Amino acid sequence: MKLLKLYASLKPELQSIEDSLADSVSSELELLDDSAKHLLKAGGKRLRPVFVLLAGKFGHYDLERLKKVAVPLELIHMASLVHDDVIDDANTRRGQPTVKAKWDNRIAMFTGDYIHGKALVVAGQLEDPRIHRILSGAIVQMCIGEMEQIRDFFNTEQTTRNYLLRIRRKTALLIAISCQLGAIAAGAPDRVSSALYRFGYQVGMAFQITDDLLDLCGTEKAIGKPPGSDLRQGNITLPVLFALREEKLREPLLAEIAAIREADGTAVSAPAVKLVRSSAGIAEAEKLADRYIAKALRELDNLPDIPAKKNLAEIAKFVAQRSY
């Protein structure tokens, strides 16, 4: 409820960002224009732009400057989704057919590359080497995270530390720099942009853990794709790692995961999902997500008391909300 109000209060800014997103990916090449617009139309929470806008309130709020950070961040996120769908062999995302399903893998790959390139073009307009450095560093880390995910597919021996490092690179970092770059673009003091970076990082960790929980516990309607997708593709997430520690569950769960692996994409993950749901792994993962949110909220303590601070806290709390 509070979140809806927040989005409503940011509506003109978010619409302006939406327009810039559409402008930035438009192309004379029909094929590219179609695939990029298709992605945009699928929507999304535009979480990274929201963080940019709120972080920008801690400095000299200038929408035009903030847009030049918000748009690249959302584009980088979108590009990673398109490439993810190639890897995951996903046919739907947010209830819509993916680029790779609607066109093909080749087109999805270059659409991702193109959107990525456009992100850099927009960010380049700010002519701030520091922003460039933070963005390109994050891009590299995200690629490493993606490769770690491939490396760790079906690896039931991985530690929870493996998992946490991976989601840090894959998800948390981009949210962290969304908060940081919003503050930097607005000329906020380093102390503020650093605190916001740490806030974003903690929120990002909680966000990914919650997302992974939803994939196990959500309904197809709620998550826009069949549940158990992660397991089906071999992505061993935190609740699964926790469940594997339970003596009674370990052997049957290992057997189910091995069966999914052997079936090479044709298996159903429902029995494995059921086992994980019956474990204490769900509650343990929820607890860890909540701890990240608590840490995120503490990071806000030392920031000036402006309305944006309350808004950031609201988003953080929303991220940890799970309805399944």
Added chain:
Amino acid sequence: MKLLKLYASLKPELQSIEDSLADSVSSELELLDDSAKHLLKAGGKRLRPVFVLLAGKFGHYDLERLKKVAVPLELIHMASLVHDDVIDDANTRRGQPTVKAKWDNRIAMFTGDYIHGKALVVAGQLEDPRIHRILSGAIVQMCIGEMEQIRDFFNTEQTTRNYLLRIRRKTALLIAISCQLGAIAAGAPDRVSSALYRFGYQVGMAFQITDDLLDLCGTEKAIGKPPGSDLRQGNITLPVLFALREEKLREPLLAEIAAIREADGTAVSAPAVKLVRSSAGIAEAEKLADRYIAKALRELDNLPDIPAKKNLAEIAKFVAQRSY
């Protein structure tokens, strides 16, 4: 012969660039380190770094600065090759197995993304927004070129203008900015960097036309992959477009191309290649490449008479040399 001498004279600088390339893509993640190093080891002419170095001689030659332009350009080129191999379903390049053949398409995609990201990290060290702008603009154009290539696969009705626009984006632009950025990084006057950009553009066009000729007329040993690869994947190049204009050849050539398309990857392109070789299209394409080289050489006329100018002319002439 002259070219070997030129490479020999640049040996220390090129070795230093080679070391920086290896450093820049090294990763703690073994999988990523292996795939990126595999690419590096396959070698290549390092044409873009050579252009950067020679262009740098027209200003204040500073190897450390020039490297920060040469390395990103070569990395961007390498990243495009890895993604190309996914598209082309190529199993060898330069006589070596491709990343997608040695590992798989997913790994090739993220290796490309990673190398790309690293290119931006290195370029960012220069803190020159103009360099960033030129690089990111070129990246976007290259993606559009790749998409145009996919769009135009098996399109026998495309014009030579289509082809020229496509190779301009896909190949010529990166060579053009290699020359331009070498000059800019060395602080050469705008007049010089612009002339070098135009020189590089013309050389790049000739280079791609010659490359496409080699795919039709070269031996497997000379080109490091089976000849006729372009036609097999549906890439209709300039000599083919010229051959299609010949009344006697048009129908049989169209039939052969249609047969390749229908066979969906399992066909041999040898009969189509034979038809194109028998046409005047080969000589016509050679003529056009030579015209681009002549234009490139004319661009050098107004540049200061330093040894690097002679070297650039030598490379231009070498690019147009064809031995088949």
